[in-house]
Amino acid sequence: MARPSIVPIALTLDDRTGYTLWAPPWEEDGEEWQAFLGNSDGETAVVHLFPTPDALAAFCRTSTDHDLADHPVWPVVAGLGAADVTPDDDHRYDLDGVYDVVADNPDRWAVEDLAATFDITGRLAECCDTAPEDDDDEDDAEDTAFESVAELMAKPEVALLGLGLDAFVGRAGEDAWIRLGGAVDELWEDVLEELDEHLDWTGAGTAEIDEYPSAAEAGPSEEETEDDDEDDESAAETPSAPAAASPTSTISSGGRVAIDPTAVAAAAGFWEGVGILPVEVVVPEGAGLTLRCYVDDASRFLGADREVYLFGTPAELAAFAHGDEEHDLTEIASWPEVADTDTLPLPVDQDRYDLVEVAEVLAEVADGAAGLVDHSVLVQPLEGVRDLAEYAGLARVEALLAPGTPLGQAAARAERDPGAALRAEDAATLTGPWDDLVREISTALVFRD
Known part of the structure; x- marks a missing residue:
């Protein structure tokens, strides 16, 4: 298992984008853990979303009342600025865009995009699911607050996404892509409804809903750092x-x-x-x-x-x-x-x-x-x-x-x-x-x- 880390991510849902943090699985005291920036000790587990990376960084500097406070690298995160908690393109998940992706013919980017989006969706559901467990009753063990998520993730076509584009090439692959689109049409709206009940669009009480940008407004920053050409003049000496x-x-x-x-x-x-x-x-x-x-x-x-x-x-x-x-x-x-x-x-x-x-x-x-x-x-x-x-x-x-x-x-x-x-x-x-x-x-x- 990789060393403990915390990754900035962005989620777009209902044409608004929120920023949060995800701790991929890590092992501590012999147990495997995974968490998002949120709280899971109440009746309903929630993931806090913030309208900007700056707002996210400000929360991290001032609050320890969340599930990541005991993460091994949280002391590092608490000292970071907005640039450090700005997600890269690979960790921006447009949940609204899934319908458009499955409506087109598959290519490598479409397959990878869907695989990543479904993966983070499953992880969110796993971390927010507070349904009671009963190891003695197999039926109870299958109970979940995310029935539509579980049903979608159980589709064999979703599993094929992990194999890449090759799984959707040829007649059999084309049929699998069509079945995947059908599963999305049937279940994705319910999946989003289940997720949204656990997404805190107030930034843990620090933001209003109208502060969250649309997907178009929340693209990655294009600021670039220019080299100082004057420093190069001393290259012959240093x-x-x-x-x-x-x-x-x-x-x-x-x-x-x-x-x-x-x-x-x-x-x-x-x-x-x-x-x-x-x-x-x-x-x-x-x-x-x-x-x-x-x-x-x-x-x-x-x-x-x-x-x-x-x-x-x-x-x-x-x-x-x-x-x-x-x-x-x-x-x-x-x-x-x-x-x-x-x-x-x-x-x-x-x-x-x-x-x-x-x-x-x-x-x-x-x-x-x-x-x-x-x-x-x-x-x-x-x-x-x-x-x-x-x-x-x-x-x-x-x-x-x-x-x-x-x-x-x-x-x-x-x-x-x-x-x-x-x-x-x-x-x-x-x-x-x-x-x-x-x-x-x-x-x-x-x-x-």
């Missing part, structure tokens, strides 16, 4: 910092080293200014922090003799940087500023590379675990892998990522189409090579005291 990556929408525990996100934001200006960035690497042996820069577009790490030094805490890394031991960053023009600063080396999210989590996700998907997992899970870890392999001269890693290999093909797919679903057979093929890759990377890592 190492270049990589362009800022787009913020991720999945709120995870952020690696294995606990770091305050507010402190990260405060420290980022210094590290970007010197062009030497803190990095976290997580491998089976442990999690550690190091420093990385780029010289003539080639990665260079804090280390020597093709070995990367890792430290267990920002303070330990800072203490080493203040010392006089020679290493491969000593000759960098801005290193004296690093050696002299009191600013802790705190990595931003896009410079945290959790190679263990990828292995866990691949194992889950290979075992057939339900959930929304796509090729984007590989993008960021592979960036770190390539940088480490380049610096350490790991030819074996280059071979594992060569075009035509399973990992090479998956990497290319992740760059070309990161939203493409990661199928069970894909994950099963990648598990062995990924483990080999991580073992090879680990040979170049030295954990310093």
Whole structure:
């Protein structure tokens, strides 16, 4: 099971869009849990929806009276801003649009869209269902407050969505798509009515119904951050910092080293200014922090003799940087500023590379675990892998990522189409090579005291 995470999502129903948070299944004390931002301890379980990400973030900062308050990463979420709780395209669910999707001919996007929408619908019903259970009576065990949801999810055509477009190709596939449309026509209105009884369109009493935007008004933000060209003029004298990556929408525990996100934001200006960035690497042996820069577009790490030094805490890394031991960053023009600063080396999210989590996700998907997992899970870890392999001269890693290999093909797919679903057979093929890759990377890592 993947490490605990909390994901921002948007739901559109009755031409209004609300924002909330979903905690995908995680394991704690030997039990599996799943929850949405809401309350399930009253007569009717509800999921709180907010008219804007800003309103959602404000609620998270001030309230702990909800089902996610005890989630392992809630302290991180409580400190996030609106941009961090804005869902990406893959986590926006237009429940109103299901009729239109099934009315058209199936394509990959339609199938994936329906699969995702039905999946989140089932999860909402599961978390909000407070019908009594009786393990001694099979009939009672089937009782549910979401009868229409249960009936729809039991349709074999819905199960076929998990197989992708191939399940709806040919005469048999066309017939299955028609039957799926019939099931939607018969049941979807009742499904929405059942769900809406458990959706709180007041933002836990913080908003009015007319504040919620329509689907057209609630599209993802198109704001973009422009690079400062003036900073590039000093590239000949100082190492270049990589362009800022787009913020991720999945709120995870952020690696294995606990770091305050507010402190990260405060420290980022210094590290970007010197062009030497803190990095976290997580491998089976442990999690550690190091420093990385780029010289003539080639990665260079804090280390020597093709070995990367890792430290267990920002303070330990800072203490080493203040010392006089020679290493491969000593000759960098801005290193004296690093050696002299009191600013802790705190990595931003896009410079945290959790190679263990990828292995866990691949194992889950290979075992057939339900959930929304796509090729984007590989993008960021592979960036770190390539940088480490380049610096350490790991030819074996280059071979594992060569075009035509399973990992090479998956990497290319992740760059070309990161939203493409990661199928069970894909994950099963990648598990062995990924483990080999991580073992090879680990040979170049030295954990310093």
